[in-house]
Amino acid sequence: MQAASMLDQALTRLDDAARHLDLDADVLEKLKYPRETTKVRLMIRMDDGSRKSFMAWRCRYDDTRGPTKGGIRFHPDSTMEEVETLAFWMTFKCAVMNLPYGGGKGAVQVDPHTLSKAELERLSRAYVQAFSKIVGPDRDIPAPDVYTNSMIMGWMADEYASIVGQATPAVITGKPIALGGSLGRDDATARGGYYLVQRLARQLGLEPGSRVAIQGFGNAGQHIARLLADDGYSIVAVSDSKGAIHCPSGLDIGNLLAAKGQGSVTNLAGTDGISALPADDLVAVDCELLVPAALEDMIHEGNAAGVKARVVLELANGPITPEADAILAAKNVVVLPDILANAGGVTVSYFEWVQNRQGYYWPVEDVHARLKSMMEREGDAIWARARDKGITLRSAAYVHALSRLAGAIEAHGTQQFFTS
């Protein structure tokens, strides 16, 4: 992860989008910087009695359109710049989907795989203790991200309830169903991307039988593999942090899930015509659809030219660097951009927050139907904007979001008072 330059790279998207809109200067001044980032060193007791500390952050990038919303990542390489960049993307993602939220993000610099379950629980609770004045159902609403899950969200919701002295399920989303989670949240990120692919399949030249390569086999990667395979797509390559595998005749999803359950998809290499690949070679596999579903900057200047897919569905956040974006555009590869393609997760998190506040819970069919109609509505609008302006879908998504953000910032602003 090239964390130091990440935010600057992300801000180039803002500049690019601003060129297509007639904006008040207040708008860019407000969106160029995070509103607040809090840094805390968390101290927890380890199982052996020793104490250990971990750096943690929470960023509220912009709250013009509502309380800030964004996940908490547990990763050894997390940095403040990464958290701020992810919070910037959340600001735009919530605006793309017209959710009544601003953007936020949090992280703990830790490899959670080195902690016992009890240590992980203490760390999760320590995070909420440290940031209890920052989070809140009308202020800042966390959710899961890389290497955090519903169990961790449940501990965090419980800790917040202890601190404020009352059950407050709407403070955090991605909770277990038994603690006020929403049906359909588990596969929402992948499902949103899947609905988008279904909606635009004709324009994208995709159809059941098209070949798919998936980078990363966690929450997003596993569910998109299942949804596309159920639709008749052929999953020909998959990777995780241990490496990649390739099978031109198609991989079996059940076998992939079982192998991942035992550590890694690479355990399947050498069986049933499946070959091992270096992890980096996954992006160059012969296929029609490439799905990055791991981490940032995985498709870069050094490997973008090798991409053979016609379409890239960005389920990960920021998997393509701006340099790689230009290379892919020159090759006429259509990129379904992260702030639209993976927005299903935050959209169903929003549904969870609404259900928590209403105290009324929806059947999964309602969750799916509402998600589908929102993905189609915003996907169609962004497709039309890209076509009308002759710009990439990424630029169109940023223009789409920026026009909503600008409307809200200008409505708050007072510049006209001074100039009229």
Ligand SMILES: NC(=O)c1ccc[n+]([C@@H]2O[C@H](COP(=O)([O-])OP(=O)(O)OC[C@H]3O[C@@H](n4cnc5c(N)ncnc54)[C@H](O)[C@@H]3O)[C@@H](O)[C@H]2O)c1
């Ligand atoms: N889960 C969500 O709701 C959600 C929502 C929006 C965006 N995202 C984004 O999707 C991406 C994946 O998130 P997730 O929730 O699936 O995380 P996860 O922790 O469940 O899975 C991450 C996967 O990536 C793999 N991985 C790590 N390093 C890799 C590498 N170098 N090469 C290949 N694979 C590698 C891991 O082995 C794991 O299989 C992230 O960018 C995240 O920000 C997730």
